[in-house]
Amino acid sequence: MNGLRDGSLLRQQGLIDGEWCGAAAGHTIEVTDPATQHVLGTVPDMDGADTRAAIAAAEKAFSSWRKKTHAERAALLEAWHDLMLDNIEDLALILTREQGKPLTEARGEIRYGASFIKWFSEEARRIGGTTIPSPTADRRIVVLKEPVGVSAIITPWNFPNAMITRKVGPALAAGCTVVIKPSDLTPFSALALGVLAERAGIPKGVINIVTGMPAGIGDELMTNQTVRKISFTGSTRIGSLLMRGAADSVKRLSLELGGNAPFIVFDDADLDLAVEGAIASKFRNGGQTCVCANRLLVQSGVYDAFAAKLGARISAMKVGVGTDAGTDIGPMINKAAIEKIKRHVDDAVKKGARILATASSVPAGDQYAVPMVLGGATTDMQLASEETFGPVAPLFRFDTEEEAIRIANATPFGLAAYFYTESLKRSWRVGEALEFGMIGLNTGAISTEVAPFGGVKQSGVGREGAQCGIEEYLEMKSFHIGGLS
Numbered sequence: 260m261n262g263l264r265d266g267s268l269l270r271q272q273g274l275i276d277g278e279w280c281g282a283a284a285g286h287t288i289e290v291t292d293p294a295t296q297h298v299l300g301t302v303p304d305m306d307g308a309d310t311r312a313a314i315a316a317a318e319k320a321f322s323s324w325r326k327k328t329h330a331e332r333a334a335l336l337e338a339w340h341d342l343m344l345d346n347i348e349d350l351a352l353i354l355t356r357e358q359g360k361p362l363t364e365a366r367g368e369i370r371y372g373a374s375f376i377k378w379f380s381e382e383a384r385r386i387g388g389t390t391i392p393s394p395t396a397d398r399r400i401v402v403l404k405e406p407v408g409v410s411a412i413i414t415p416w417n418f419p420n421a422m423i424t425r426k427v428g429p430a431l432a433a434g435c436t437v438v439i440k441p442s443d444l445t446p447f448s449a450l451a452l453g454v455l456a457e458r459a460g461i462p463k464g465v466i467n468i469v470t471g472m473p474a475g476i477g478d479e480l481m482t483n484q485t486v487r488k489i490s491f492t493g494s495t496r497i498g499s500l501l502m503r504g505a506a507d508s509v510k511r512l513s514l515e516l517g518g519n520a521p522f523i524v525f526d527d528a529d530l531d532l533a534v535e536g537a538i539a540s541k542f543r544n545g546g547q548t549c550v551c552a553n554r555l556l557v558q559s560g561v562y563d564a565f566a567a568k569l570g571a572r573i574s575a576m577k578v579g580v581g582t583d584a585g586t587d588i589g590p591m592i593n594k595a596a597i598e599k600i601k602r603h604v605d606d607a608v609k610k611g612a613r614i615l616a617t618a619s620s621v622p623a624g625d626q627y628a629v630p631m632v633l634g635g636a637t638t639d640m641q642l643a644s645e646e647t648f649g650p651v652a653p654l655f656r657f658d659t660e661e662e663a664i665r666i667a668n669a670t671p672f673g674l675a676a677y678f679y680t681e682s683l684k685r686s687w688r689v690g691e692a693l694e695f696g697m698i699g700l701n702t703g704a705i706s707t708e709v710a711p712f713g714g715v716k717q718s719g720v721g722r723e724g725a726q727c728g729i730e731e732y733l734e735m736k737s738f739h740i741g742g743l744s
């Protein structure tokens with residue numbers, strides 16, 4: 260890959276038990292640049308047998324990793340974090356090339372990703388336990404916190420770095436070992452993290468990375484008795500398949516699944532702030548983020564003004580190759596993504612929506628979606644019930660607060676929601692009425708290592724980040740000590 264300062268970060272092998280290796284069966288898959296369709300390289304197309312080897316390596320490493328002191332684990336995580344920031348330019352370039360997002364956003368993702376490693380290196384020192392007043396005089400009861408065990412980490416293509424670190428950070432801090440299955444579309448970011456983990460001194464077998472198509476690897480991770488925990492970010496369809504597959508061996512699960520985020524602008528909102536928030540939330544990663552605003556609900560009194568302001572911002576957007584200076588929106592990840600966006604726009608227009616504004620600078624090529632504002636969106640349109648996952652901002656007009664809350668909650672998903680108002684009373688009323696795991700009030704940015712990240716309803720189970728994130732990788736053991744009288 261041209262432009263890397265350290266070419267050894269582009270690794271084209273999987274990582275099992277400290278060995279960089281190919282698939283046992285010798286198969287490989289190509290990884291392409293979504294902007295150019297050029298092949299960037301290949302990675303092993305591993306299967307169930309390779310995955311079993313990775314799980315066995317993680318199991319072997321678990322017995323010594325769990326016994327390290329919290330300070331020892333924290334020091335290794337800190338070293339890994341520092342190496343990520345030292346190599347930010349290369350990690351960002353690899354990420355942009357395989358995923359497409361603009362380089363400035365890719366740098367942001369590396370900093371965001373590294374922040375989870377730093378955060379959980381600190382949390383490693385704070386894994387405590389409790390003592391419980393005993394019901395009898397001759398006994399004492401303490402609750403110990405112990406690592407869950409070998410954890411499967413299955414991650415998506417839209418955040419190829421940060422979705423790994425948000426899971427691996429707490430897993431390692433807790434004393435678990437991991438088998439990572441990155442998306443087959445974006446494995447190089449994961450492998451570069453593996454190279455840096457090795458340089459940081461994280462022992463062999465603690466982090467294993469299996470690359471390739473999902474079916475064989477996923478089946479093994481789901482059913483293997485040694486795997487005690489699965490953490491997955493991706494679609495609700497796959498999340499529920501994993502839940503079913505993991506049921507026979509009763510694994511712990513953390514699932515961060517699909518969303519359908521409402522973004523509500525009330526008449527009393529600061530409109531400029533709302534437009535900033537809409538740009539940040541709707542157009543992050545070209546709209547390919549699970550917490551992206553999907554439905555923009557705008558109250559009648561400010562509908563036209565908001566549409567005009569948002570339209571002006573979108574008209575000025577530059578679409579193009581992520582590594583070109585000034586690019587705001589990169590290519591979409593693949594043809595299926597483009598087709599879905601097109602289907603949503605065609606359906607909306609057929610049902611009466613109007614295109615109010617589009618980005619003026621969009622290169623030719625069917626890998627690019629046109630950023631746009633759609634006016635007159637209604638709840639019978641496909642884009643009201645499905646995540647578009649693209650740079651299309653549909654505006655739904657509403658009249659009353661009750662109507663906005665009803666429309667916002669009319670979805671089986673419950674990941675993120677946003678609303679804008681200057682009223683204190685309304686802030687609390689609406690914040691409490693929205694059925695979502697994360698709410699942004701007068702902000703479109705809710706992603707940070709310090710706050711719990713996760714959803715309700717079909718958007719998943721469990722929380723990542725924050726102080727609670729490490730609990731997902733810890734078991735409680737009640738220890739009853741008798742005969743003390």
Ligand SMILES: O=CCCC(=O)O
Nearest residue numbers: 417418548549550706
């Ligand atoms: O799309 C997945 C999560 C992105 C984020 O952490 O904000």
